[in-house]
Amino acid sequence: MNILLKSAIIVDSSNKALHLKKRDILIKDGSIISIASKIDTPANTKEIKLKNLHVSIGWFDSSVSFGEPGYEERETIANGIATAAKSGFTDLVLNPSSTPVPDTSSDIVFLKNAAQNKGVNLYPLGCLTNDAKGESLAELFDMKNAGAVGFYDAKHPISNPNLLKIALQYTESFEGLVYSYPLDKKIAGKGIVNEGTVSTKLGLKGIPALAEELQIARDLFILEYAGGKLHIPTISTANGVKLIADAKKKGLNVSCSVAIHNLIFDDTVLHDFDSNYKVMPPLRTNKDCKALVKGVKDGIIDFVTSDHTPINIENKKVEFDNADYGTTGLESAFGSLNLLFGLEKTIELLTKGRERYGLETLKFKEGEKAFITLFNPEETFIFKREESVSTSKNSAFIGKELKGKAYGIIANNEVLF
CATH class of the missing domain: 2.30.40.10 (Urease, subunit C, domain 1)
Incomplete structure (x- = not known):
């Protein structure tokens, strides 16, 4: 053509x-x-x-979720790719959030084949552990050879610190990228929104910022000991930014991302109990938002992501407590970032990040x-x-x-x- x-x-x-x-x-x-x-x-x-x-160079998103296989009513791969193309994205990293989860090389091949000849490049993540249960490592090397660009249990935190240590040591030999979701579930308990003034007023159980920060601190200590490549997805707290900044000063091989909605919205928008604002990690305080924005501007936060998470209406149009977590974000990504950062910074943010996943650097020439x-x-x-x-x-x-x-x-x- x-x-x-x-x-x-x-x-x-x-x-x-x-x-x-x-x-x-x-x-x-x-x-x-x-x-x-x-x-x-x-x-x-x-x-x-x-x-x-x-x-500009084609835009890149490091965290999207579709439904296929298992949740096709939420978003098929074909329609997700069409949404991404309309929204300006040429390259997507796909979270392993389907059912069954992709924890074998054949699963990765299925996902890549499903996206073939669709225009947009789809790069799947494989599960870090079998069935994303956090008990034993999945076949990481085989999935890497099949095309997986990293290993992640899709917002399931790694509760066993020794498992994370072994994963980092094992993947170092083939430069695998290990994800660790920043949430200590025992601290988070049954919380569903940020713990603070707003959660108290609304009578909703809260997740303290400590639940994120403890997990980040633990993971960074393990990384310093074990070596390897660590990615901490979608951080949401001011102290989380500081912990990662300190780790980078030490020279640790760590990257992190932030969801666009965690930059834009704070927990005061929850007053109407709109379940579209029920996301994980939860919307935090205005102070956290400002720290995250500064972290992006200073380069401490490596990528911004839409964290596109389609959820069917039956799981959203229910009581706030019972609603599923997640918001779609591909279609609003450019328009919201452009308001926040202006044109040149927004395009820089939307075109960076491929190198972390071992993908080809695009050039406009x-x-x-x-x-x-x-x-x-x-x-x-x-x-x-x-x-x-x-x-x-x-x-x-x-x-x-x-x-x-x-x-x-x-x-x-x-x-x-």
Whole structure:
């Protein structure tokens, strides 16, 4: 497929010659052939002109969940990928949150095959332990060879510290990335929201920040002893940021992420008992939000993620106590981050992170594969439930004003709008 993007403003702070410059971009057979101030449209070439068109390297999300296999009513892989493409994402890391969970090499092959020829690249995580039960290590090396980019029990914390130690030591030989979800379940107890003034007023059981921070401190001590590569997903507390900052100063091989909704919302939004705000980790205080935003700006937090978690209506439209955790986030990711950080920082955040997973670093230049996101950073809109293409509509951002909307992507020699 031959494509000519007309008058596109390139956002790529790593390329000073092109950054924020308006250019025509010619793409042939999936590669960038020419970038110039003016290119005449060649024969057999589709010309694309869009209002206030901006382009960047394709966006990357390090934490998405779909339903397939087992929860197809929430989101199939095909519809999840369509949602991601419409939202501007060319590359996704898929959480092992299906049923059965992917804990063998054949499971990883199934997930990769299900995403083939869909335009968006899907990189599955395998479970760290058999059946995600936290009792014995799964076949990590075989899953790595089958295409797993890391090992994670999908928001199930590793309660056995020795198991984490062995996992880090074992995976070091083949540079496997071990996830450890930051929650001490004994401290968290039966809590469902952040422990504090709001939980007390609402009569909801609270999860203290200590439950996250104790687990992070434990994991970092184990990492320092055992070596290996550790990723701590979706942190939510101010002290969590500080603990990871201190570990990085020591030179430990640790990375972390934060969910976009934990940057945007604090626990005061819970007053209406809207179950779309019931997420894990829970929404914390305004002080925590500010510390997380600062952690992102300072580079202590490595990635932001939509933490896209579709939940069917039967599990959300119930009493708050009984509702499942999770919010969708792919479709609101750009518009919410752009409001918070501005254009250049937002694109930096949405395009970083591939290296941690051993994935190819994309470059915006002639001769490179075309993995490009097309977007308008100035369009403001109210995010409406009926406009969501995700099968599940459990978004915390419904009814919120966002700034910036993706047109779609060009990836794997396909145009997906």
